[in-house]
Every structure is written in structure tokens, then in C-alpha cells.
Amino acid sequence: MAEVQFRFRDDEPVADPGVTVDAFGDQTNAAAVRLEPGDDARDLLPHLARIKLVEVNFPVFGDGRGYSSARILREAGYTGELRAVGELLVDQLAYMRRCGFDAFAPDSALDPADAKAAFDRYGEVYQPTTDGRAPIWAKRHAGTANG
Amino acid sequence: MYQYDTYDQAMVDTRVEEFRDQVRRRLEGHITEDQFKPLRLMNGLYLQLHAYMLRVAVPYGTLSGAQMRMLGDIADKYDRGYGHFTTRQNIQYNWIKLEEAADILADLATVEMHAIQTSGNCIRNTTSDQYAGAAADEIVDPRPYAELIRQWSTFHPEFSFLPRKFKMAVIASDTDRAAMRLHDIGIQIVKSAAGEIGAAFYVGGGMGRTPMIAPCINEFVPIDQMITYSEAALRVYNRHGRRDNKYKARIKILVHELGKDEYTRQVEAEFAHLLTQNIEPPLAELERIKGFFADPAFEVGVPDEVDRSDPDFALWVDNNCVPHKQPGYIAVTISLKPVGGIPGDATGEQIRVMADLAARYSFDELRVTHTQNIVLAHVKKADLYALWQVLDANGLSTPNLDQIGDIIACPGLDYCSLANARSIPIAQKISQRFAGREQEIGELKLKISGCINACGHHHAGHIGILGVDRKGTENYQLSLGGCEGADTSLGQITGPGFDEEGIVDAVQRATDFYLANKQDSERFLDTYRRLGMAPFKEAIYG
Ligand code: HEM
Numbered sequence: 001m002a003e004v005q006f007r008f009r010d011d012e013p014v015a016d017p018g019v020t021v022d023a024f025g026d027q028t029n030a031a032a033v034r035l036e037p038g039d040d041a042r043d044l045l046p047h048l049a050r051i052k053l054v055e056v057n058f059p060v061f062g063d064g065r066g067y068s069s070a071r072i073l074r075e076a077g078y079t080g081e082l083r084a085v086g087e088l089l090v091d092q093l094a095y096m097r098r099c100g101f102d103a104f105a106p107d108s109a110l111d112p113a114d115a116k117a118a119f120d121r122y123g124e125v126y127q128p129t130t131d132g133r134a135p136i137w138a139k140r141h142a143g144t145a146n147g
Numbered sequence: 148m149y150q151y152d153t154y155d156q157a158m159v160d161t162r163v164e165e166f167r168d169q170v171r172r173r174l175e176g177h178i179t180e181d182q183f184k185p186l187r188l189m190n191g192l193y194l195q196l197h198a199y200m201l202r203v204a205v206p207y208g209t210l211s212g213a214q215m216r217m218l219g220d221i222a223d224k225y226d227r228g229y230g231h232f233t234t235r236q237n238i239q240y241n242w243i244k245l246e247e248a249a250d251i252l253a254d255l256a257t258v259e260m261h262a263i264q265t266s267g268n269c270i271r272n273t274t275s276d277q278y279a280g281a282a283a284d285e286i287v288d289p290r291p292y293a294e295l296i297r298q299w300s301t302f303h304p305e306f307s308f309l310p311r312k313f314k315m316a317v318i319a320s321d322t323d324r325a326a327m328r329l330h331d332i333g334i335q336i337v338k339s340a341a342g343e344i345g346a347a348f349y350v351g352g353g354m355g356r357t358p359m360i361a362p363c364i365n366e367f368v369p370i371d372q373m374i375t376y377s378e379a380a381l382r383v384y385n386r387h388g389r390r391d392n393k394y395k396a397r398i399k400i401l402v403h404e405l406g407k408d409e410y411t412r413q414v415e416a417e418f419a420h421l422l423t424q425n426i427e428p429p430l431a432e433l434e435r436i437k438g439f440f441a442d443p444a445f446e447v448g449v450p451d452e453v454d455r456s457d458p459d460f461a462l463w464v465d466n467n468c469v470p471h472k473q474p475g476y477i478a479v480t481i482s483l484k485p486v487g488g489i490p491g492d493a494t495g496e497q498i499r500v501m502a503d504l505a506a507r508y509s510f511d512e513l514r515v516t517h518t519q520n521i522v523l524a525h526v527k528k529a530d531l532y533a534l535w536q537v538l539d540a541n542g543l544s545t546p547n548l549d550q551i552g553d554i555i556a557c558p559g560l561d562y563c564s565l566a567n568a569r570s571i572p573i574a575q576k577i578s579q580r581f582a583g584r585e586q587e588i589g590e591l592k593l594k595i596s597g598c599i600n601a602c603g604h605h606h607a608g609h610i611g612i613l614g615v616d617r618k619g620t621e622n623y624q625l626s627l628g629g630c631e632g633a634d635t636s637l638g639q640i641t642g643p644g645f646d647e648e649g650i651v652d653a654v655q656r657a658t659d660f661y662l663a664n665k666q667d668s669e670r671f672l673d674t675y676r677r678l679g680m681a682p683f684k685e686a687i688y689g
């Protein structure tokens with residue numbers, strides 16, 4: 001299992017590797033689960049209360065299904081660790097962070113300075129997500145209804 | 148037209164810095180070409196046969212004079228003095244050096260332009276009607292809705308690694324001038340019986356190797372839910388679109404394989420969920436954007452007549468100008484298709500001339516059309532002759548809008564690494580062969596692609612030409628009866644292909660047959676639709 005290189009949480013990391021979604025249904029004591037790109041994140045929704053870690057695998061960087069998986073979990077109120085694993089590139093980190101990932105375990109370690117620059121680069125965003133950052137339209141219309 | 152505020156400007160400026168950094172990491176070897184590729188692609192930078200190609204976004208095809216002037220200057224400073232306007236209302240430069248790409252982006256940023264998401268598997272530039280704001284038949288100006296989509300889709304965190312590229316178009320009249328139903332999502336802004344504005348969603352159109360016409364999946368999404376609905380449509384695609392085969396990865400395949408009803412059901416379920424997430428910009432944001440697209444200060448009581456005493460001018464007016472909603476004004480199309488020219492190409496100097504004309508005669512605004520021409524949307528009829536004289540002096544007065552010389556052609560084998568055959572020389576030969584006969588033949592939309600990817604829209608051509616590779620030699624397939632617009636249809640292949648000379652002859656046999664058999668004022672397409680393929684085939688193959 002690749003090392004967690006970046007983590008944006010204060011709680012103790014879960015040590016157990018995530019079990020597959022199939023196994024997870026049967027192992028009622030498992031607290032860590034691993035989502036492959038083809039898995040349906042919504043299968044986990046009934047069990048969110050007992051999950052402490054979801055690993056979302058990106059076997060190739062171009063397969064973007066994991067971004068949707070992450071948002072679906074966060075939109076459903078999941079607050080545990082959401083860890084991106086696999087082929088992660090520097091230029092994807094900020095997008096992943098916005099989709100709700102708060103831990104990153106890239107197959108090959110990233111240059112820390114490049115990664116920090118990537119996390120911090122965009123001071124503004126156009127879309128709201130569950131990360132709580134106010135989108136540009138909200139700043140433009142601060143004080144108006146729905147803004 | 149839309150103007151950036153400090154937020155929009157910050158996004159674009161940050162992008163320039165990010166791209167500079169990406170190029171640096173590539174040049175220093177921190178990332179491989181494989182890893183760099185998706186990054187440069189998301190900045191519109193392609194590696195082509197001879198050099199890098201940079202594609203610059205022109206959101207919904209609308210430009211200010213200053214932006215247009217910058218495009219001309221970039222052509223001279225970084226390219227070989229040309230820019231190439233594309234079917235997606237953008238502009239491409241074919242001779243770019245990697246080391247200079249970030250400087251070009253920085254120059255563009257000074258006039259609120261960029262190359263963000265002009266390629267890559269993300270949401271591309273949203274296109275629209277080139278006569279927006281001028282057309283008499285529009286319900287509203289579609290561009291504010293396209294601008295709302297531009298902002299929503301820019302750096303969308305969830306949809307930047309889609310199965311495949313994603314193209315959207317927005318129109319707001321029943322006459323479709325943007326090939327809306329040939330897009331991944333086509334939106335028609337509509338008005339309900341109660342007078343409410345909404346968005347009709349057409350999903351799953353496209354060209355490429357499996358051309359499909361998008362079905363309507365929702366006839367009326369309330370306008371203050373349009374972004375949420377788009378997000379739902381995209382999420383279903385991002386999760387379930389095929390990733391095993393890049394030729395089956397477009398949303399049209401998903402919609403086709405699931406069936407329209409099942410896809411729609413999934414979108415509606417996702418939509419119901421996303422409505423709880425409050426992701427829709429407030430109507431106040433739409434109103435703010437609309438403010439930028441208010442009608443310009445049209446003069447009233449100006450003459451509505453055009454002095455037609457110069458016959459060359461009169462011919463051009465008849466062919467290249469269309470009625471305007473405002474009395475005394477007219478919308479002008481500048482053809483970038485001179486006889487024997489490269490479709491869509493303009494020199495740096497011509498681009499600046501058009502910028503100046505826009506400043507003088509059209510409220511400082513221009514449009515790029517999906518047929519690779521330029522529109523000045525709001526010209527006073529009283530100024531038309533003076534405008535035409537300047538165009539004429541600069542090789543920009545070809546009177547052939549929607550005629551056989553007004554060809555759409557992709558870059559083909561002259562530039563493109565995916566091409567089977569050359570497109571540009573075929574376009575040049577056809578336009579030379581039919582020079583002087585264009586009026587007689589009338590409306591005839593001819594479109595050429597150099598391979599099955601269909602960048603030249605050949606499926607939608609009244610006459611379509613597709614370059615194929617036959618045993619290592621260039622060969623051309625002919626199709627007839629394609630059409631974009633309200634009555635969208637896809638062309639049918641006539642039969643065996645032709646070589647370079649043969650294809651030009653075949654086009655001539657098809658048009659000769661049409662002229663001999665047309666009834667009344669039928670266009671080529673009408674005659675084809677009435678008679679069907681068989682007699683045309685007979686005429687072409689003898
Ligand atoms: C020279 C470099 C170019 C390359 C490598 C390229 C590549 C491609 C590819 C691979 C496709 C097929 C995508 C698919 O079906 O999934 C495609 C489609 C398309 N391209 Fe290009 N293209 C190039 C230039 C252009 C230009 C210059 C234009 C505009 C004149 C253009 C407009 C389009 C359009 C309209 C489509 C069809 C969109 C659709 O399938 O819905 N491309 N291109």
C-alpha cells in the first residue's frame with residue numbers, strides 16, 4: 001500500500017487497508033473500504049456511520065470516475081477520511097481536494113513544493129462543492145437571496 | 148458583450164502561471180510527455196505533424212475589437228502571419244513553439260482571453276448562434292446562458308477527466324444556426340405558454356465515426372435550475388460513460404446504449420438529489436451577466452434602404468447579409484472563403500482590418516461562425532457600402548455565404564497527425580472549379596473532413612467529403628443529404644470513393660444533375676430529398 005503523502009485531517013489515520021465493496025457488505029466490523037472506478041459509491045450510503053476510511057482508487061490518472069464517487073459520499077454527509085490512491089498527478093490535487101478528498105497516497109511520491117503550489121494556487125472557484133469554499137457568484141451577490 | 152471582473156481576471160491570470168509552471172516541469176523532466184499531454188491539452192496545445200498547435204477559446208464565438216486585434220497580432224508575432232478560425236467558433240494557430248506558449252497565453256489574458264479547456268476530456272468552449280442579439284426570431288439572447296455555462300464549466304473539479312471531450316451549444320430560436328443537436332448537450336432556451344423562460348435539453352448528439360442527432364430529454368428545465376440539470380447530465384456520464392474504448396466514449400454512445408428513457412431516468416434521479424445541494428447560481432448572477440448583453444445603442448429613424456447601384460456590392464448584400472431585428476440595421480457575414488483559399492484562414496492584417504471595421508461599424512463586436520466565417524452583427528444599412536469597400540480592398544468581400552465555395556474543411560493531412568487525407572487542397576480545387584457558377588447553384592453546404600473524426604462536419608454537409616486511407620493512397624468518400632439546423636439529417640454515402648481529381652468531378656456531376664432536375668426554387672438539398680439517392684448515384688457513377 002502506498003504511503004499517505006498529504007493529509008488534511010487531525011484524527012488518527014486508520015491503519016487497516018480498505019476491503020472491497022463486496023467484502024464490506026459481509027464484514028460488519030470493517031471500517032475501511034476501497035472503491036474501484038466501477039464501484040457504485042451509493043452502495044456505501046447505508047453504512048456511512050461505521051466507515052472511517054474510504055480509499056478511492058485511480059488506477060490511471062485519466063479515469064475520472066473517482067471524482068464523482070468522492071462528491072457523492074460527501075454530499076451524503078460522509079465525514080470520515082476520503083483518500084485518493086493510485087496514479088495521482090500534481091495538477092489533479094486541487095480538483096480532488098474540492099471533490100472532498102482529504103488524504104492522498106500517490107503511487108509515486110510527488111514533489112512536495114509542486115504539490116503545495118498546486119493545492120494553494122486557485123484563490124477563487126466558480127462552483128460550490130461540499131468543501132465549503134464560496135463560489136465567485138456567491139461573493140458577487142453576497143447578501144442577496146440564495147447568494 | 149461580457150467583461151471580466153477581478154474574479155474572472157484572477158482565474159485567467161492564475162491559469163497562465165499554472166501553465167508556465169507545467170511547461171517548466173515538463174522541460175525540467177519532472178513529468179513525462181504522457182503526463183504532460185493531458186495538461187497541455189487542457190490548455191489547447193496540441194502536438195501536430197510539424198509543430199505545436201494552439202487553440203484559443205472564443206466563448207460563444209463573440210469577440211471585441213480589441214480581442215480580435217490581439218488575435219491578429221499573435222498571428223504575426225508567434226505564428227506565420229495566419230490564424231485559422233474553426234467550426235467550434237475558436238481560432239487555432241498552427242506553428243507554435245512550446246517555449247512561447249505561456250507568453251501567448253499571457254498576451255491573451257491582457258484582453259480577457261485564454262485557451263482553457265479548448266481540448267482534453269473536459270467541457271469545451273460552449274458555442275452559440277452567430278446572430279445572437281441580432282436575429283429577429285430569437286426569444287432572448289442565448290449568450291448570457293452560455294456565459295453562465297462557461298463559468299460553471301471552467302475548472303469544474305468533478306468533470307475535468309471525463310471519458311471523452313464534451314461540447315455544449317446554446318441557442319434561443321427555432322431556427323438552429325449552431326448545429327445544436329450535433330453536440331453532447333444542446334440547449335434551446337424556450338418560453339413556456341405561461342411566458343416563463345426555460346431550457347430544453349438535447350443530449351447525446353455528435354459527429355465523429357458514429358454521428359448521432361441528440362434526442363430531447365427534457366423539454367423544459369426552469370431557467371434557475373439549468374446548471375443543476377447540466378451537472379446531473381454530466382455526472383451520469385462521468386460515472387457510466389464507457390472508458391474501455393475511446394471510440395465509444397462519447398456521451399452519445401451512453402445515451403444510445405442505455406436508451407434515451409433510461410438515461411433520462413438516471414439524470415432526473417441525480418437532478419432531484421443535486422437540487423438539495425444548492426449548486427445553482429442565483430438569478431441575480433444571470434441578471435448581472437444579461438446586463439452585458441443589452442442591445443447596443445441602436446439609432447432610430449435611420450434609413451432602411453440600401454443603395455444597390457454598384458452591382459458587385461448588391462450581389463454581396465444579397466448573399467452575405469441577413470435581416471436584423473432593428474430597422475435600419477443588418478447583420479453581415481464576412482466570408483473567409485475566397486476562391487482557392489484555405490477555408491477559415493485569415494492573415495494577421497485581415498484580422499486587424501476586421502477588428503477596425505467592428506469598432507467603426509458594429510459596436511466594436513464580432514462573431515466567429517461555426518462555418519468558419521466572421522460576423523459583424525449590427526451594421527447600419529447606411530454604412531454598408533463604406534464597409535464593403537474596405538472588405539473588398541482587403542480580399543474579404545467574397546459573396547458566397549452558404550454556397551458551394553463557402554466550404555467547411557478541417558486541417559487534414561497538411562497539419563493533422565490523425566488525418567488519412569488532405570482536406571484543404573480538395574476545398575481549394577472545388578472552390579476553383581465552381582468559381583463563377585455559385586449563384587446558379589445557389590445554397591449548397593459542402594463540408595470536408597480528412598478522417599472519420601469529422602472535424603469538418605462532413606456528415607452534416609448537403610455534400611460531404613470524407614478522406615479515407617485506401618491501401619496507402621488518399622481516397623475520398625462522397626455523401627449527400629446531410630444537414631444541420633432545424634431539420635438536421637445525416638448524409639448518406641454515395642458508393643465507392645474517388646481520388647483527388649475524381650472527387651471534384653463527382654461533385655460536379657452531382658451539381659449538374661441537380662441543376663438539370665431542380666423544380667422551381669428548390670435548393671440542392673430539396674431536390675436530393677425529393678428524388679432520393681438512386682438518380683444521383685446513377686448520375687455520379689454513370
Ligand atoms: C488539427 C488538429 C485536430 C485534431 C488532432 C482533432 C481531433 C479530433 C478528434 C480525435 C475528434 C473525434 C472525437 C470523437 O469523436 O470522440 C474530433 C472531432 C471534432 N473536431 Fe477536431 N481535431 C483537430 C482539429 C479540429 C479543427 C481545426 C476543428 C474545427 C475546424 C475541429 C472540430 C471538430 C469537431 C466539430 C469535431 C466533431 C465533434 C463531435 O464529434 O461532436 N477539430 N477532432
Ligand code: SF4
Nearest residue numbers: 557563566597598602
Ligand atoms: S477530421 Fe481527422 S484529419 Fe481532420 S482535423 Fe479532425 S482529426 Fe484531423
